Amino acid sequence: MPEKKDFDVSVVALAGGVGGARLAHGLVNLLHPDQLSIVVNTGDDFEHLGLTICPDLDTVAYTLAGLANPGTGWGIEGDTFSCLEAIRRLGGSTWFRLGDRDLATHIVRTNLLRQGRRLTEVTHTLTTQLGIRHALLPMCDTPLSTMVLTDQGEMDFQTYFVREAFQPVVKGFRWEGIEEAKPTQEVMAAINSASLVILCPSNPFVSIDPILNLPGVRQALAKCTVVAVSPILGGKVVKGPAAKMFQELGVEASAANVARHYRGLLSGFVLDEIDTDLIEQVQQSGIAARAMPSLMPRIQERVKVARRVLEFGLELQAERKA
């Protein structure tokens, strides 16, 4: 927790799961809670066994609280699965791996939601209890489900991602509930008071786009310096289906194509040092580019990457003003 402000800037980070959580973890170590809000994708949220499960919110919260399981990218390190084994014995569904401690989050959240509290309020309660001082903001309070259109039909994201192990070939996406969905007032207030917005190294299609597609978000971002960090390094991802999705949608999986995906929105783009040769391609799209080591397995790398991304953003901001 930085007591004095290392950076004089107000930041919003848009994040999905593991990659987003890791960069957010770096950012919370450099920015005061007044300076940083983390807006998290809720398109992956789903009801399972009657419980409301928010995988991206939980991955970010567990990572910031130092509870995340680094091996899996989901759940709590050292968690046990006694309840899930008993659910199996009772004939319940077990393809979604719910650990005993992880379950507590879903039980408490579902109970608070049923009492009529908004997901934003519930998330505040849970993260505060976990000792997190920075705001984790679900992108919206009402359900907005990412549906994946595949060669095996349409399925919700967790079914595609977990049950089907992202093996079906992706043909596109649909957002169930997008007509009624709107960003929360907390999200809009955070963006409106931010000067720098960071698109974390999360899946562009299913983590960042759901946030960007909410009515009013792109317009509000126009006044900010927006910097994206590539989730694709050397044509591959650290975790998840982003590279596979690019290929199946007929686009080469490369950091340069991530930058193109966000074209019109970005001031700057961060790619991994392994992709230094792509800087020129990105610049040709009218986006400033910077290469740096961007793998963030441990807190040291997370803080280092966060610091360099913030510095890059502030430089771009200064140029913009000049």
Added chain:
Amino acid sequence: MPEKKDFDVSVVALAGGVGGARLAHGLVNLLHPDQLSIVVNTGDDFEHLGLTICPDLDTVAYTLAGLANPGTGWGIEGDTFSCLEAIRRLGGSTWFRLGDRDLATHIVRTNLLRQGRRLTEVTHTLTTQLGIRHALLPMCDTPLSTMVLTDQGEMDFQTYFVREAFQPVVKGFRWEGIEEAKPTQEVMAAINSASLVILCPSNPFVSIDPILNLPGVRQALAKCTVVAVSPILGGKVVKGPAAKMFQELGVEASAANVARHYRGLLSGFVLDEIDTDLIEQVQQSGIAARAMPSLMPRIQERVKVARRVLEFGLELQAERKA
């Protein structure tokens, strides 16, 4: 599981928690599933952390499945409490001790109920998965809550029993929802096809009375031979507040007063050998009485007591016909 019928009789057992579960455990070892239904009190059921919890149904099911924790009288032997610890960390309520494996029952049940299935159907699903072949029938499918009137105000049963450790002084009872409550069709069919009804050694006030008070139950029992087994031995109970409740309601806690409590309903009454001197008192109320060792910590004693209770019931039935 008896392959041939040891007893040629059709039986309904009315049961609450531990004592009822133990006698039921003996009965299932002597009677074929066609011959025995166990009707279980649901007056203790409550919503906790958004989960529907049915303590008596679970105690009976866990006991019959060989999973019960003999030390506590609730929950599953060897269960762990990782989820509950995590719930505590999240600021959730922890006075009701939910084990990780026990939780699976509540999660699966709550989910099936929310899908619109009746508690009777859900209980059938859960008990079948646990390998139980005899019918466990919740007394009703709709909520009927036992409210305890105490010197500290009115409270639901689990609050009185668990959170307040049954320390408040009991002044009476009220059944919330009794106006709309009715026994299920399965319960009425079981009673109507039974010739012998056993009131298990459960709390008369809060385990057996809620079943008896359902509209039509007492009338249906009139054609049966009804035998009760005393939950009070030597003025004390094995577990729970029955003896304390008798005293606080101004009645001496004794097996004879349990028999009087059920007066008009009983053909026979079983008391523990320690209370042999009370046989005459019971008989003076017009009820046949028999003393026997009635503690049932292990399966051997459970089967022995069940056998002697069945024999006693069949004798009374024969006398009735003669």
